[in-house]
Amino acid sequence: MKAQRGDSLNRIGTLQDDSTTVPPITDFRYHSSFSSSIKKQPASAFFFIPCVQAYRQKLIENLSLDSQGRPFKIMVFRGSPKSSRKSIRFVDELRQEVAAIFEKDCKQTPYRCIPKGEKRVLDAPRLRNDYYSNIMSWGMNNMLAVALGHELYLWNSEDQAVHKLLQVRGGNDWPTSVTWSEDARTLAVGYMCSNLQLWDVESSKLIRSLQGHSGRIASTAWNGHILTSGSRDKSIINHDVRAANSLASCIKRHADEVCGLKWSTEGNRLASGGNENLLYIWEASKMSSSKFLHRLSDHCAAVKALAWCPYQNNVLASGGGLSDGCIKIWNTEKGICINNIETKAQICGLEWNRHHKEILSGHGYSIRENQNKLCLWRYPSMTKVGELGNHKSRIINLCQSPDGITVISAGADETLRFWDVFGPPTAGAGNSMVSDLQGLLSFRTSLLR
Amino acid sequence: MASRTVAKDIITLRGSAAIVSEFFGYAANSILYNRGVYPEESFAKVKKYGLPMLLTQDEGVKSFITNLTAQLSENEIVGKEWLEAGKLQRVVMVIMSKATKEVLERWNFSIETDSDVVEKGVSREKSDREIMREIQAIMRQIASSITYLPCLDEPCVFDVLAYTDTDVPVPFTWIESDPKLIANPQMVKLHSFDTKIHKVDTLVSYKNDEWDEQ
Numbered sequence: 001m002k003a004q005r006g007d008s009l010n011r012i013g014t015l016q017d018d019s020t021t022v023p024p025i026t027d028f029r030y031h032s033s034f035s036s037s038i039k040k041q042p043a044s045a046f047f048f049i050p051c052v053q054a055y056r057q058k059l060i061e062n063l064s065l066d067s068q069g070r071p072f073k074i075m076v077f078r079g080s081p082k083s084s085r086k087s088i089r090f091v092d093e094l095r096q097e098v099a100a101i102f103e104k105d106c107k108q109t110p111y112r113c114i115p116k117g118e119k120r121v122l123d124a125p126r127l128r129n130d131y132y133s134n135i136m137s138w139g140m141n142n143m144l145a146v147a148l149g150h151e152l153y154l155w156n157s158e159d160q161a162v163h164k165l166l167q168v169r170g171g172n173d174w175p176t177s178v179t180w181s182e183d184a185r186t187l188a189v190g191y192m193c194s195n196l197q198l199w200d201v202e203s204s205k206l207i208r209s210l211q212g213h214s215g216r217i218a219s220t221a222w223n224g225h226i227l228t229s230g231s232r233d234k235s236i237i238n239h240d241v242r243a244a245n246s247l248a249s250c251i252k253r254h255a256d257e258v259c260g261l262k263w264s265t266e267g268n269r270l271a272s273g274g275n276e277n278l279l280y281i282w283e284a285s286k287m288s289s290s291k292f293l294h295r296l297s298d299h300c301a302a303v304k305a306l307a308w309c310p311y312q313n314n315v316l317a318s319g320g321g322l323s324d325g326c327i328k329i330w331n332t333e334k335g336i337c338i339n340n341i342e343t344k345a346q347i348c349g350l351e352w353n354r355h356h357k358e359i360l361s362g363h364g365y366s367i368r369e370n371q372n373k374l375c376l377w378r379y380p381s382m383t384k385v386g387e388l389g390n391h392k393s394r395i396i397n398l399c400q401s402p403d404g405i406t407v408i409s410a411g412a413d414e415t416l417r418f419w420d421v422f423g424p425p426t427a428g429a430g431n432s433m434v435s436d437l438q439g440l441l442s443f444r445t446s447l448l449r
Numbered sequence: 450m451a452s453r454t455v456a457k458d459i460i461t462l463r464g465s466a467a468i469v470s471e472f473f474g475y476a477a478n479s480i481l482y483n484r485g486v487y488p489e490e491s492f493a494k495v496k497k498y499g500l501p502m503l504l505t506q507d508e509g510v511k512s513f514i515t516n517l518t519a520q521l522s523e524n525e526i527v528g529k530e531w532l533e534a535g536k537l538q539r540v541v542m543v544i545m546s547k548a549t550k551e552v553l554e555r556w557n558f559s560i561e562t563d564s565d566v567v568e569k570g571v572s573r574e575k576s577d578r579e580i581m582r583e584i585q586a587i588m589r590q591i592a593s594s595i596t597y598l599p600c601l602d603e604p605c606v607f608d609v610l611a612y613t614d615t616d617v618p619v620p621f622t623w624i625e626s627d628p629k630l631i632a633n634p635q636m637v638k639l640h641s642f643d644t645k646i647h648k649v650d651t652l653v654s655y656k657n658d659e660w661d662e663q
Contacts (some may be wrong), residue, residue, distance in 0.1 A: 071615045072538050076608050076626035078518050 005313070007018065010021055012216060012256055040228040096311065098380040099358075105229045109397040114376060114386040119406065120418040122155070124148055128174065129396065129412040131348060131364065132218040132259045132275070132304065134435045136410050137187075139180030139300070143201065144399075144408070145187055147175035152189060154201065159399070165204060177229070179220045186241070188227050190217025198241060210246050219304075222282070228270060230258025236272055249288040253280060264314065269293070269332055271316050272302025279318050281332045285348040294335035307350040307400075309379075311357065319347030323363055327377070342381045345370035350399030351407055353422040360421060362409050364394030374398075374409055376421060388419055462566050465573075465646035466532035467512045470522030472584055472642070472649065473558065476505050476515050477542055478608070479591045480556055482596070484544060486605045514631040516610055520622065531613055532647065535562035538612040543629045547604040552629050554598065557652040566646045573645035583642035587651055597637070598655055623631045631656050 024380065050342050115265040115283030124181045128135065131337030135147040148166040152175050153208040155161070168174055168191070177190035182434040187199045194213040199206055207253040215232030222228075226248065227239045234254045239246040259272030270282040296318075305319030305327075314332045325346060357379040373389035389395070391411035400407045410416050460468075475497055482492050487510065492503040505511055520542070522532050531537035537560055544554040563570060610626055615620040619625055634654035641650040 070538065072612045073615050073617070073619075074610055074612050074626050074628050075522070075619055075623040076610050076629075077513075077623055 001136040014400060018125070019146050024365065030297070032274045050277060061394065070321055086127060101311070110348065113387065115420055116386075118417040119232070122416040122418075124414045124416045126151075126411060127396070127414050127416075129394075129411070130176070131302075131346070131396065132257060133176040134219055134397060135178055136177065136399045136408065136416075137178045137180045138399045138401055138408065139184035139187075140182070140402050141180075141184035141201075143180075143184070144401060145178050145180060145201075146252060147178050147189070150174045152178065163200060163204075165201070166206075176216050176218050177220045179222055179227075181222045181227075182224065188220050188222065188229075190220050190229055190231075192216045194231065194233070196220070196227075196239070198227075208246075209242070210239050210241075212239070212247055212250065216255070218257060218259050221261040221263050223263040223267045223270070228261055228263070230254075230272060231263045234258065234274075235298060236270075249290075251282070251287060251290045252289060252376070254278065257302075259302055259304040260306040260318070262308060262316075264308045264316075264332075269308075270312065271306045271308070271318070273299075273318060274305055275302045277301055277320070277324070279303045279306075279330075281316070281335065282328075294332065294333065296330065296337070298328055298337055298340075299326065299446055301346075305347045305350040305361070307359070308354050309350050310354045317350050317352070319343075319350050319361055322346040322351050327359070327361055327382075329380070329382070339380065341377065343370050343375060344368045345373070346394070348395055349409075351398050352379075352402040355422055355424070355426045358399070358422070362395040362398040363389075363410075364396070372411070374407070374419065374421070391415065404418070450524075451505075458574055460575055460644055460646060461572045462533050462570070462646055465566075465644040466522045468580060468644055469518055469532055469560065469647050470518040473503075473521060473646075474514050474518040474624065475502050475588065476495055476556075476558070476591060476651075477490055477517075478502065479588060480542055480544075481505060481593055481607065482508070483529050483595050484601055484605070485555065486544060486601070500585055500588055500590055516622065517659045520611070521611075528602060531617065532560070532562075534557070535564060535567040535605050537562075537615045538614065541610040541612070541628075543608045543610060544601070544605050545608065545629070547606045552631050553605065554653065554655045555599060557629055557650075557654065559650040559652070561648040561650075563646050570610070575596065575643075575645045580642060581642055583640065586640045587642060591631070594637070594639075594653060598653070600655075 001293055013266040035121050060131065065158060068291065090246050124146065124328050128149060132197065136144070138144045142157045144157060146153055146155065153163045154163045154165050173193045176191050176192050179188045181188065185200065187271070189197045189199060189203055194215055194217060196210040196213065197206055198210070204319055213229065213231040213233050217231050219230040220227060225240060225242050227241055228236060229239070234252060234256060236251040236258055238248040240248045246372060254272065254274035256275035258272055260276050262271050268284050270284065272280045272282065277297065277299045279296040281291045281301060283293050299318065299320040301321030301324035303318050303320060307317045309317065310313035316330045316332050318330065319329050320326050325342060325344045327341045328337050328348065331338050343363065345359060346364035347361050348364050349362035350359060359377050359379050361375045361377065365371065365375050368388065372388045372391040372394050375387045376385040377383065378385050391409065392413035394412045395409045396412055397410040398407060400422065402423065405420055405425060407419045407421055409419065480504065481487050482489065487505060487507060491507045493506050494501045495504055496514065521537065538542060539557060539559040542556040545552050566573065575606055593604065595642055608629065611628065631654055636652060636654040637658055639651035
């Protein structure tokens with residue numbers, strides 16, 4: 001086309017981007033702009049010679065003609081800065097960022113083996129076969145607290161010593177939720193009859209009993225000195241455990257039992273999953289007004305499994321129950337689902353691998369696949385890396401060790417199985433977030449070996 | 450926006466310049482929306498040319514395009530703005546890959562000005578409705594261009610070039626540039642519109658999609 005040909009002959013004007021290749025010196029057509037091209041090619045000094053200059057001027061005039069024979073010049077608008085935007089397509093940018101970090105990470109980590117068998121199996125008699133309870137927690141003090149029936153045991157992962165912390169008298173009450181505080185000094189225990197207790201484990205003493213709920217407390221989560229509890233009475237209560245009147249805020253948004261509660265790693269956001277299939281994201285500062293940040297209704301079953309991504313701010317993974325079976329990855333900044341995997345099985349727990357970009361899902365019932373299994377997924381591609389599991393019946397809970405290497409699955413077959421699935425631990429070279437976490441942990445090497 | 454006397458569709462040079470620069474503003478927004486240069490949610494719908502047109506709400510982009518169209522049609526420090534002086538030959542919107550700065554698409558709007566009008570100050574007649582219909586056709590074509598233009602999967606940025614007569618001094622908001630061409634492009638000519646004073650031709654050239662190679 002005419003216009004095209006005209007254009008290619010008229011490649012003059014100052015070159016704005018260094019990437020444009022400049023043809024060799026002898027090609028007079030292109031070296032018509034003295035001012036800036038001179039700066040780039042010192043060899044073109046000979047153009048300063050007056051007679052050549054006149055010739056070049058003539059050339060410029062004749063060459064800058066468009067298809068109609070009119071001379072022209074080209075300019076680009078630089079009137080005002082365009083980018084007040086952060087993203088073009090936020091999802092794509094997010095994916096790209098993650099892919100870039102992942103690529104970097106990929107080159108550094110050697111090929112890993114997923115263990116075929118469990119490292120250890122502990123007997124867990126009378127472990128209640130209840131999907132909604134969260135009866136296991138592994139504290140920073142390397143103690144695993146697990147509620148078996150009416151009793152609560154502490155298992156020391158260093159010396160495998162077992163210690164019974166408490167036993168509930170009376171047939172109608174039992175612990176339904178167990179969580180260590182972040183510093184592992186206090187253990188929060190939620191009960192069937194709606195009681196919430198704080199235990200000091202050093203002295204094996206009950207410190208406080210917190211009131212507020214009218215139904216069983218199936219989920220609890222700590223955020224510093226705030227203890228958040230979710231109950232069958234559909235409410236979420238934030239307790240400030242330092243204050244005499246502990247009740248900081250009470251949120252009544254869910255339409256059914258609150259079975260999943262997780263605070264983000266920075267402690268600014270809370271994710272709550274309910275039995276009515278909704279997932280709410282809350283801002284820590286706005287909790288007292290019951291104003292949620294996002295209300296996500298993509299799941300078709302109870303949302304119990306929740307886990308915040310350790311290497312990306314504000315990314316949350318949620319897993320749905322039996323009729324859903326989907327792991328959804330959310331950008332909680334914008335409230336959009338950035339990935340969705342159908343596992344076709346009830347998801348009872350999700351754990352992120354801090355050492356490698358992976359996420360582990362624990363499964364219960366399924367009519368098709370992944371029944372009673374643990375599935376490992378690469379992040380962010382969400383391709384299945386492998387599956388493990390020897391549970392004879394469904395998995396109820398998952399938790400991971402403080403050093404992030406071992407995952408325990410509690411099954412309805414009354415066993416606790418330990419899987420060293422997240423190792424080997426990275427030196428923390430690539431991802432600063434991971435190495436920060438490792439720095440925080442006082443138990444760097446796993447003592448279970 | 451064309452200044453008209455009652456009952457007659459008279460178009461003056463100023464009116465025509467306004468139509469063209471306004472067209473360019475909407476076309477730029479439409480291209481940014483349809484090609485996905487900016488996220489869909491950052492656009493809002495307005496009614497224009499009898500169509501729902503999308504305008505960006507992003508402050509940076511909004512002011513960029515406003516300043517740009519003002520340059521094309523209104524009186525600037527330059528003295529006589531380009532469209533009214535008939536000095537603007539074309540406006541090109543270039544879409545480049547953010548990462549590599551490779552030019553992926555070029556939306557070329559060539560402008561032919563009736564020199565009689567510029568020199569003698571005469572006015573022409575054309576119905577507003579007619580012009581709007583022509584512009585509408587172009588806007589529709591821009592929107593439907595996504596059916597044949599290759600997908601822009603990566604984040605992109607855009608630039609606007611102006612081809613002017615050589616005697617036009619470069620205003621301080623512009624700098625001289627290279628044409629930012631595409632090597633071996635595919636080209637599609639779209640409809641044009643004519644105000645009888647300015648005739649605007651639209652052409653889109655794009656980088657050949659690898660998949661299309663036979």
